[in-house]
Amino acid sequence: MAGADLSTQFEKISDSAKAANDKIKAAGKKTKDQLDADLANARAKASATADRLDEKASAAADRLDEKADAAKDKASSQSQEVRRKWQAHVAEVRANIDKKKAEHDVKEAEKAAKLALAYALDAIDFAQAAIDQAEYAALDALYAKAAAAS
Numbered sequence: 291m292a293g294a295d296l297s298t299q300f301e302k303i304s305d306s307a308k309a310a311n312d313k314i315k316a317a318g319k320k321t322k323d324q325l326d327a328d329l330a331n332a333r334a335k336a337s338a339t340a341d342r343l344d345e346k347a348s349a350a351a352d353r354l355d356e357k358a359d360a361a362k363d364k365a366s367s368q369s370q371e372v373r374r375k376w377q378a379h380v381a382e383v384r385a386n387i388d389k390k391k392a393e394h395d396v397k398e399a400e401k402a403a404k405l406a407l408a409y410a411l412d413a414i415d416f417a418q419a420a421i422d423q424a425e426y427a428a429l430d431a432l433y434a435k436a437a438a439a440s
Contacts, residue, residue: 303421333384340380347373376416383409 313332317325347369387406 300424303424307417340377344373379412 313328317328320328383405387402387409
């Protein structure tokens with residue numbers, strides 16, 4: 291049963307990645323106003339996802355704090371530090387993008403586009419790392435369950 295639930299969650303990741311890829315492909319044919327609306331929607335979705343992840347992470351951190359020994363406390367601390375750094379990075383990039391968006395100078399717009407592209411590539415790398423970690427955690431959980439059953 292647990293294996294099926296994990297498989298369903300991984301299918302959702304794949305479906306989301308496919309939908310995002312389709313939107314990115316279609317963006318080349320859209321007007322600036324349409325892209326601005328798409329960007330606002332994507333930002334709202336990303337913020338909602340980040341909020342949801344923060345809630346889950348906080349709940350998970352609370353459970354870890356209650357049950358974890360010193361090694362797990364250290365791992366939780368490192369996870370929180372990575373999350374804090376990522377949130378700071380996201381906030382900085384968004385602030386820079388917002389600032390650059392307000393400027394009309396072509397050179398500044400090109401710089402903003404390069405920065406946005408770099409941010410997108412970083413986010414993709416982060417997502418891949420998260421998928422890899424999720425796969426490891428899921429397999430570890432299934433292994434632990436199988437070991438407990440034997």
